[in-house]
Amino acid sequence: MQLRIENVSHDYGPLPVLSDINFTIGEGEIVCVIGPSGCGKSTLLRMLGGLEKPTRGQILEVGKPPEGSLNPLTYVFQDFALLPWRSVHGNISLVLEGHGLSKTDIDTRIKDVLERTRLSDFESAIPKQLSGGMKQRVAIARALAVDPAVLLMDEPLSALDSQTRELLMADLIGLWERERFAACYITHNLNEAVRLGHRVVVLSRRPGKVREIVEIDMPLEDRDMTDPRIAKLQQDLWDMMREEALDADRELTT
Amino acid sequence: MSVTDIDSASTDSDVRPVPFRGGGFKTIDRKFVGLGVFIVLFAFWEWGSRSGFISSLVLPAPSEALEAFMDLARSGDLQLHLAASLQRLVLGFTCGTLLGLTVGTLIGLNSLARAGISPLVSAIFPIPKIALLPLFIIWFGIGEGSKVATILFGSFFPTVIATYSGIDGVDRTLIRMGQSFGLSRWHIIRKIVLPATLPSILSGMRISASISIILLVAAEMIGAEYGIGAYVLLAGNLMATDQLIAGVVMLSILGLIVNFLISRAEKYLLSWRS
Numbered sequence: 001m002q003l004r005i006e007n008v009s010h011d012y013g014p015l016p017v018l019s020d021i022n023f024t025i026g027e028g029e030i031v032c033v034i035g036p037s038g039c040g041k042s043t044l045l046r047m048l049g050g051l052e053k054p055t056r057g058q059i060l061e062v063g064k065p066p067e068g069s070l071n072p073l074t075y076v077f078q079d080f081a082l083l084p085w086r087s088v089h090g091n092i093s094l095v096l097e098g099h100g101l102s103k104t105d106i107d108t109r110i111k112d113v114l115e116r117t118r119l120s121d122f123e124s125a126i127p128k129q130l131s132g133g134m135k136q137r138v139a140i141a142r143a144l145a146v147d148p149a150v151l152l153m154d155e156p157l158s159a160l161d162s163q164t165r166e167l168l169m170a171d172l173i174g175l176w177e178r179e180r181f182a183a184c185y186i187t188h189n190l191n192e193a194v195r196l197g198h199r200v201v202v203l204s205r206r207p208g209k210v211r212e213i214v215e216i217d218m219p220l221e222d223r224d225m226t227d228p229r230i231a232k233l234q235q236d237l238w239d240m241m242r243e244e245a246l247d248a249d250r251e252l253t254t
Numbered sequence: 255m256s257v258t259d260i261d262s263a264s265t266d267s268d269v270r271p272v273p274f275r276g277g278g279f280k281t282i283d284r285k286f287v288g289l290g291v292f293i294v295l296f297a298f299w300e301w302g303s304r305s306g307f308i309s310s311l312v313l314p315a316p317s318e319a320l321e322a323f324m325d326l327a328r329s330g331d332l333q334l335h336l337a338a339s340l341q342r343l344v345l346g347f348t349c350g351t352l353l354g355l356t357v358g359t360l361i362g363l364n365s366l367a368r369a370g371i372s373p374l375v376s377a378i379f380p381i382p383k384i385a386l387l388p389l390f391i392i393w394f395g396i397g398e399g400s401k402v403a404t405i406l407f408g409s410f411f412p413t414v415i416a417t418y419s420g421i422d423g424v425d426r427t428l429i430r431m432g433q434s435f436g437l438s439r440w441h442i443i444r445k446i447v448l449p450a451t452l453p454s455i456l457s458g459m460r461i462s463a464s465i466s467i468i469l470l471v472a473a474e475m476i477g478a479e480y481g482i483g484a485y486v487l488l489a490g491n492l493m494a495t496d497q498l499i500a501g502v503v504m505l506s507i508l509g510l511i512v513n514f515l516i517s518r519a520e521k522y523l524l525s526w527r528s
């Protein structure tokens with residue numbers, strides 16, 4: 001299944017936030033969206049998953065979601081959004097309950113996804129016992145448990161320290177290698193964008209417009225930090241964003 | 255600065271450790287101190303009464319109060335008083351809490367209910383419920399009805415307010431998460447909203463429980479044959495200060511037990527809180 005964003009604009013009252021956005025998230029493709037803070041990235045992502053309606057334009061699903069997908073458009077949130085009173089197992093079962101699955105079905109799904117994300121040892125832990133990195137791993141496991149067609153990730157690593165972020169990025173790449181999910185990955189971190197994105201959509205400052213779409217046709221597993229091409233790409237993106245970020249920073253909030 | 259500079263500085267006579275300025279505001283758990291204060295106080299009281307330093311008419315010795323309590327227990331009236339009080343308390347508090355939870359949830363989740371009911375709640379909540387007792391006696395009679403109704407009323411409002419403000423305070427990202435996974439509204443309410451409201455509900459219960467005890471005693475003082483409040487009032491009328499103290503201590507213990515139960519419930523149900 002593909003997700004197509006067509007001429008999407010959005011206003012919050014008199015405040016234009018997004019203006020004429022067009023791009024497509026292809027099957028098995030990770031599209032990173034970067035832009036200065038306040039340019040409407042989170043708003044765009046909320047619209048992609050149907051949590052908000054765009055003022056103009058439309059978001060289209062193209063093709064059928066994979067067989068057995070319980071929730072084709074699935075979010076991974078920056079602050080994890082785990083229920084603190086439920087164990088890891090309980091947090092994942094939460095999103096499987098109410099779909100008419102049998103208890104054994106649910107348990108097999110949970111066991112399977114915990115294995116894939118190497119969390120089996122933490123099945124009965126509750127969130128307060130887990131580090132930030134582990135919490136986000138659980139949130140990713142929860143998202144994968146419903147067999148999504150497109151993962152919608154809003155700065156999933158921003159609440160983590162840089163070492164943990166590095167580890168989770170490697171985990172994400174490993175998972176993608178096996179599962180080939182499609183994803184829209186919002187970030188303000190250019191390094192994440194060049195490491196994880198098959199394409200990088202650069203938004204201007206508010207109202208966010210597509211400034212540029214950069215294709216990176218290098219396999220994810222080959223991109224390491226020392227690669228000069230990666231460093232070059234990151235520098236190019238920064239050059240593109242520098243002015244915008246500077247202006248956005250100096251803007252008064254209303 | 256070179257390494258030798260540092261060395262020479264450390265041999266200097268003008269060297270001090272950095273003065274410690276932290277600490278002092280952390281409470282240290284000192285067990286038995288409270289118990290010690292109790293024992294010293296009671297010993298002093300007992301001694302004062304026996305030596306005539308405290309007039310026994312004003313304040314009887316703890317041993318006399320204990321004696322009065324034992325008399326009460328031997329006469330078999332203790333059970334009657336306790337049973338009457340506990341029955342009113344449990345009945346009124348349970349019904350008030352259940353009703354409060356229902357109405358509070360309704361206000362928290364439904365904007366029509368909120369617009370309609372919450373001004374009413376705000377208007378009635380600040381009335382000291384004791385002032386309504388005469389009205390309740392007219393409505394429900396001097397018997398059990400008016401007493402239970404007062405307690406019910408007194409525990410209803412704090413519960414309503416605790417419940418709906420708890421629902422208002424539920425982390426929106428959790429609700430949004432539920433929606434984003436396509437969970438039904440009922441699913442979100444039952445599995446996300448209500449469990450997240452539990453801390454607020456329990457602290458509301460703590461308040462409504464102590465209000466209930468106050469109202470229990472007040473109601474029993476107005477017209478009851480049995481009940482701790484009636485016992486205390488009668489003792490006061492007879493100037494039987496030993497019985498009076500015994501009754502007051504029973505109320506203190508009742509309050510402590512209720513508080514203990516709620517603390518246990520919090521510990522058990524809210525162990526997930528960090």
Ligand SMILES: Nc1ncnc2c1ncn2[C@@H]1O[C@H](COP(=O)(O)OP(=O)(O)O)[C@@H](O)[C@H]1O
Pocket residue numbers: 012017035036037038039040041042043044206
């Ligand atoms: N629900 C809302 N109502 C009004 N304004 C909003 C709302 N959500 C976001 N905004 C405004 O829209 C702009 C874009 O927000 P957001 O999408 O969160 O930006 P980003 O994620 O890129 O930092 C900001 O200026 C923000 O203040």
Ligand SMILES: [Mg+2]
Pocket residue numbers: 041042
């Ligand atoms: Mg954002």
